Amino acid sequence: MSYVSTAGEFTRDQRYIASRITADGEDGYPVEAGRYRLVASRACPWAGRAVIVRRLLGLEPVLSMGVAGPTHDARSWTFDLDPGGRDPVLGIERLQEAYFARFPDYDRGITVPAIVDVRTGQVVTNDYAQMTLDLSTEWRAYHRPGAPDLYPEAARAEIDQVNKVVFADVNNGVYQCGFAGGQEAYEEAYRRLFARLDWLSDRLARRRYLVGDTITEADVRLFTTLVRFDAVYHGHFKCNRQKLTEMPVLWAYARDLFQTPGFGDTVDFVDIKRHYYEVHRDINPTGIVPAGPDLSGWLAPHGREELGGRPYGAGCEPGPLSEAETVPAEHTPLA
Template structure:
C-alpha cells in the first residue's frame, strides 16, 4: 500500500481473535481442532513454523503449506495433490476467510489459523499467533520446550522486537515498495542504521535478549535469512550483503544451524515468491540463480559468547517427513539444481 509521499504503508489491521487456554474469544486451545496455514516463502509465516516446531506443537496443531506464489486473490494449496489442502478441502486460504467473513475487505494473508470443524479462519494476527503459541498452548508443549517469551524479559523482548519490525522486518519492504526516491532513501537509511545497531548489540552477546533464544531472535532471523537471496537485490537493500556484516552474518548462521531454524527455511520457494509475484519490481519474473548458499553451514564461532540456545530445555527433534524442506531447497546445495527443482504456484509475503 502506498502513500502520497511514496512511502510503503503496510495494512496492520488483522483479525484479532485469539485462541486461548480459557477460550474467552470462543476459541479454546484444543488438540487437533485447528490448522496453521503457512507458506514457507513468507517471513511472517516462517516465524510461526519455527515457533511451532521449537515448542513441539506438531501433534496438536496441524500445518497446511501453501505454494510459493499467488495471484491477487490469495495463496493456494498448489503443492498438495489436486491443489487442495487435505484437511480443509479447499484450494485457497481465501475460502476460510470468506467462511467467517463473507465480505472480508482486507488482504488474505498467512500465517492464518483455521478452525477445522467450521472451516473458518480464526486469526491472521501473525505477531500474536507466535506469542500465544508460547503462552496459551503451554499444556501441550513438548518436554524440554524453550521459553521463547519468558515473563521477566517480555518488556525488553517487546521493545527490541518493535524496533526490529519497524526498521528491519518491515523496513526491507519500505525500501522495496517505495514509490519515490526520498521515501526509499529514508527507509534505506533506517534499515542500515538498525542493522548497525543490531551488530553492536550482538557483538558481545549471543542472542538479542538474555542468554537464550527468544521470540525476538525468531522475528529477526526470518528477515536475515532472506536478505542476500532477495532483499539485497530485489528490494535494493544493497549497502552490504548480510555476508558482509560479520557479526550479523555469524549470528544468522548460528541460528540457521540450530534445529528449527535452517531446517524450516526454503530458499527456492523464497526466491520463487518474491521474484515471480512482484512483477512491478521484477517485470520479467526471472528468478536469479544465486547466491551461493553454502556459507550458511560454515562455522559461526558464536558459542564463545556463552549462552544456551534452549536454556534448561532441549532442541526439537527432526521434522516429520511431511514437513521436511524439499531436497535441494536448503543451504549447501548447487543453486542451479535448486532452481531446477523449485515448486510452482502463487503466493505473497
C-alpha cells in the same frame, strides 16, 4: 497486481483479525489438540515465524500445518503443492475460502500465517505477531518436554521493545525500501534499515542472542528477515549498502541460528526466491528468478559459542522433522 506505493512511502495494512486462541477460550476459541490448522507459506517471513515457533515448541502433534505454494495472485494463496491443488485437511483450493467462510464480505489482505478452525473451515486469526506469542504462552499444556521459553515473563518488556524497533526498521523496513514509490521515501527507509542493522551488530557483538542467554521470540523475528536478506532484499528491494555476508556479526549470528534445529531446517530458499521475484512483477517485470546466491556459507562455522548462552535454555533441541514437513533437499544447503 501492484505492490509499489503510489504515495511514495509504503505503509503496511496492519488491520488483522484479532481473535485469539487461548487457554480459557475467552474469544470462543479454546486451545484444543487437533482442532486448528496453521496455514503458512515457507516463502513468507511473517509465516516463517509461526513455522519456527511451532517446531521449537513441539506443537506439531496438536496443531497441524498446511503449506501454501510460494506464489499467489490478487485473490489469495493457493494449495498448489498438494495433490489436486487442495489442502488435504481443509479441502480448499485457496486460503481465501476460509476467510470468506467467516467473513463473506472480507475486504482486507488474505495473508499468511492464518489459523483455521478445522470444524467450521473458518479462519480464526491472521494476527501473526500475537499468534506466536500465544503459541508460547497459551499452548503451554501441549509444549514438548524440553521446549524453550521463547517469551519468558521476566524478559518480556525487553523483548517487546527490541521487537518494536526491529519491526519498524528491519522486518518492515526492507519492504519500505522495496515498495517505496519515490526516491526520498526509499532513501529514508534505507537509512533507517542500515542504522538499525548497525545497532543490532553492536548489540550482538557482546551477546549471543538478542535478549538474555537463550533464543527468544526476538531472535525468531529477526532471523526470518536476515535469512532472506541476500537472496531477496539486497537486490530485489535495493537494500544494497552491504550483503548480510559482508556484515560479520550479523552473518555469524544468522548462521548460528540457521544451524540451530528449528530454524534452518524450516527454510526453503527456492520458495522464498520464487515468491518475491515471480509475484512482484511491478518490481521484476520479467519474473526471472536469480540463480544465486551461493548457499553453502550458511553451514560454515560461526564461532558464536564463545559468547556462551544455551539455545534452548535448560531444555533440549526438537526432534527430527516428519517426512511430510521436511523441506526438499534441493531447496536447502542442509542436505
